[in-house]
Amino acid sequence: MNDVRPRAQAAMSGQVVELDRLDGQLVERMRHEALTAPALWKAEYGEFQSGGWWTTSLMNTSGRAEDVRIADGAARPTAVLEHMPATASLLSGLGLSYMWVRLARLEGNAFLWEHRDYDELDQAERHRLHIPLHTNSSAFLVTGGRKVHMAVGRIWRLTPTFAHGVCNLLGPDRIHLVADVYADDAYRRLAAQAKEPPGAQVLPQASEPELAERLADARRLARLGFTDAAEALLLRLFYSFALPEGTTYDLLAELHTALGDEETSARWKAAKSTLLALAS
Numbered sequence: 001m002n003d004v005r006p007r008a009q010a011a012m013s014g015q016v017v018e019l020d021r022l023d024g025q026l027v028e029r030m031r032h033e034a035l036t037a038p039a040l041w042k043a044e045y046g047e048f049q050s051g052g053w054w055t056t057s058l059m060n061t062s063g064r065a066e067d068v069r070i071a072d073g074a075a076r077p078t079a080v081l082e083h084m085p086a087t088a089s090l091l092s093g094l095g096l097s098y099m100w101v102r103l104a105r106l107e108g109n110a111f112l113w114e115h116r117d118y119d120e121l122d123q124a125e126r127h128r129l130h131i132p133l134h135t136n137s138s139a140f141l142v143t144g145g146r147k148v149h150m151a152v153g154r155i156w157r158l159t160p161t162f163a164h165g166v167c168n169l170l171g172p173d174r175i176h177l178v179a180d181v182y183a184d185d186a187y188r189r190l191a192a193q194a195k196e197p198p199g200a201q202v203l204p205q206a207s208e209p210e211l212a213e214r215l216a217d218a219r220r221l222a223r224l225g226f227t228d229a230a231e232a233l234l235l236r237l238f239y240s241f242a243l244p245e246g247t248t249y250d251l252l253a254e255l256h257t258a259l260g261d262e263e264t265s266a267r268w269k270a271a272k273s274t275l276l277a278l279a280s
Contacts, residue, residue, distance in 0.1 A: 015143045015162045017194040020155040022090070022131070027153045029086035031133040034103055034175050037083040040065045041105065048275065050232065052110025052168075056080055058087065058177075059101035070100045070180060072124065087177065090131075094190070097182040099126055104178050106139065108171020114142075114238045114248060115275040117160035125183040127191070130156040130176045138169035145242030148197045150176070157194065163246075163276055167239045206241035211251065218255050230255065246272045 041054040057065050058081040061073030065080045075098040081088050091101060106112070118126065132152045140147045143164035150156050158164070168174045181187055214237060221230035234251045237243065249272035256265035 014159055015164070016141060016148050016150075016156060016158050016197055016200075018154050018197055019129070019157050019190050019193050019195075022153050022155065024153060026086060026090065027131075027133065030084070030090065030131075030177070031152075031175075033084040033087050034133045034177070037080055039080050039103060042066055042068050044068045047271065048112055048115050050111040050113070050235075052107035053112055054105045054107075055102045055178075057100065057102050058084065059091070059098050061100075068102060070102075072099060072126075075100055091179070095186040096129075096179070096190070097184050097186070099180040099182055101177070101179045104176050106166060106168045106174040108138075108168055108173070110168050111236065111239070112166040113235055113275065114163055114165040114246070116163055116277045126180055127183060127187060128158045128160050129179045129181060130158055131179075132156070132174070132176050134173060134175040136168070136170065136172055136174065138171070139167065139174040140239075141166050142203070142239050146200045146202050147239070148200045150197075155190070156197075157191065165238050167236075203240065203242040206237065206243060210241075211237070211247075215251055215255060218251075219258055222255065222259055246276055249275070 039056040041056050043049075043051070043054055045053075055068045057068050057078050059075035059077055060067055061071060061075060063076045063078055065078040077088070080103075081091075081101075091098070117128070130150055132150045132154070135150065135152055137149060140149045141158070141164060142148075143158075143162050166174075214233065218230040218233050221227075221233065231252055234255065235248050237251070238248050249268050252268040253265045253272075256262070256268065
């Protein structure tokens with residue numbers, strides 16, 4: 001078992017902050033557009049998620065809504081944005097330099113596993129903005145050992161180079177407008193309003209006996225033939241406890257080693273390096 005004694009968690013400051021609040025009527029129009037626009041939802045980045053996470057592009061370098069794997073470049077509108085005039089007006093009014101703009105939909109009982117973003121993008125300073133349009137209290141972000149519910153009607157900034165994960169435990173769907181923007185004067189004016197997120201909750205530390213018990217539960221499930229459920233049990237610990245980075249992936253590797261499956265154990269070790277952008 002890895003050493004899981006409490007370690008210092010990174011400070012919340014800078015990882016997720018509230019930048020601004022939007023007019024309620026505007027947000028309601030944007031929410032309606034997000035729910036009714038003829039979106040071409042795609043399940044991409046499968047290695048990051050449990051299933052149930054879908055995206056469609058509103059602005060990107062190709063102009064095609066089905067192109068959802070982000071990359072640097074000057075973004076232009078897709079056909080989906082043509083059906084979303086209130087959303088297009090907000091994006092234009094913010095005056096930001098957009099790299100990519102998406103709608104991201106997370107279904108109930110769905111998870112984005114612990115990961116980092118932007119590792120492959122190093123050509124310019126960029127930032128990620130979230131505007132929640134449709135959500136519920138069981139949908140939250142975990143970063144730095146804390147969980148944050150991103151409330152509707154606000155502009156949030158997430159720093160995705162910190163390890164983080166997202167879940168929607170009960171539903172209904174969580175739909176966010178997600179904009180990746182380049183740092184410029186317009187962005188810096190918006191960022192100058194940054195405030196710490198209200199209501200952020202510190203997750204409890206997990207003791208070594210607690211994690212050993214969860215690992216034993218996962219082994220029992222796997223030996224009964226429920227391997228997917230066993231893996232999910234361990235991956236979901238990230239959303240319940242403040243864990244040292246990568247702990248769930250270490251537990252998965254340990255699980256499969258105990259089951260005599262070194263190939264799958266090695267796969268989870270490689271996943272840890274990939275998802276958390278660790279040097280090999």
